[in-house]
Amino acid sequence: MENFGKVKELIASxxxxxxxxxxxxxxxxxxxxxxxxxxxxNLAQAIRAEVTEKKNAK
Structure with missing residues (x-):
């Protein structure tokens, strides 16, 4: 969730x-x-990896 906030900040900047x-x-x-x-x-790729890891952990 932290990376998603960074994406929003980056787009604004x-x-x-x-x-x-x-x-x-x-x-x-x-x-x-x-x-x-x-x-x-790069941030989007990190989010994708994070989501995949969390999804597969369940």
Missing amino acids: VEVDVVKFYENGNAAAGTRVRKGMQDLK
């Missing part, structure tokens, strides 16, 4: 850079968006 990239064409913001999405992918 990346939102500013998404706007800067798509609306203003800021290339540096695009780089930060890509990094944030990679971090999001």
Whole structure:
């Protein structure tokens, strides 16, 4: 459950850079968006593993 909270925080923090990239064409913001999405992918994978482990433990 802790990782899910981190996902929500990460999405909120990346939102500013998404706007800067798509609306203003800021290339540096695009780089930060890509990094944030990679971090999001890693967190999502950790959640998947956690859910699978908990499901199989029952």
